[in-house]
Amino acid sequence: MAKKIVIGADHGAFELKAKIIKHLKSCGFQVKNMGVDTSDSVDYPDMAEKTCKEYLSGNYDFGIVCCGTGIGISISANKVDGIRCALPQNIFGAEMSKLHNNANFIAFGGRIEYQDSVTDMLDAFIDAEFEGGRHQRRVDKIMGLEA
Numbered sequence: 277m278a279k280k281i282v283i284g285a286d287h288g289a290f291e292l293k294a295k296i297i298k299h300l301k302s303c304g305f306q307v308k309n310m311g312v313d314t315s316d317s318v319d320y321p322d323m324a325e326k327t328c329k330e331y332l333s334g335n336y337d338f339g340i341v342c343c344g345t346g347i348g349i350s351i352s353a354n355k356v357d358g359i360r361c362a363l364p365q366n367i368f369g370a371e372m373s374k375l376h377n378n379a380n381f382i383a384f385g386g387r388i389e390y391q392d393s394v395t396d397m398l399d400a401f402i403d404a405e406f407e408g409g410r411h412q413r414r415v416d417k418i419m420g421l422e423a
C-alpha cells in the first residue's frame with residue numbers, strides 16, 4: 277500500500293511545499309496537503325498544530341512541516357504530544373533522524389539554501405529504517421519527557 281504523508285507549511289515555504297508534494301506524488305505516495313498555498317501571511321504554530329493533529333488522527337506514515345527556516349514550525353510540532361520532528365541540515369542528518377531518533381515528522385526551511393536538496397534529504401529519511409535496540413530506550417526517554 278502507498279505510504280500516506282501529511283504536509284503543512286506557512287507562507288515562508290508554500291513553494292517548497294508544492295515542490296515536495298510534486299516529488300512525493302511522482303514517487304507514488306499519497307499526500308494530504310494541509311496548506312497554505314499562497315504567500316498570505318499565517319502563523320507557523322497554527323500550521324504545525326493543524327498538520328500534527330491530522331497526523332495523529334489519520335493513518336499516516338509520517339508528517340512534514342515547513343516554514344521560512346523550518347525552525348519555528350519544528351519547535352511548534354515538537355510541543356504536540358506524540359510528535360518527534362527532525363530539522364535536518366543535510367542527507368546524513370535526515371537519515372540519522374530515522375535510524376536513531378525514529379522521527380515521525382521532518383521539517384525544512386523554504387528560505388534556507390541547503391547544500392543537499394530537500395528532496396534528497398527527504399528520500400534519505402524515507403528509505404531509512406529505525407534501528408531500535410539502545411535507540412528505542414532513548415526514544416522512550418524522549419517521549420517520557422512529555423509526562
Ligand code: RB5
Nearest residue numbers: 288343344345347348349
Ligand atoms: C515567517 O516570516 C517566518 O518567521 C517563519 O516562516 C519561520 O521562518 C519561523 O521560524
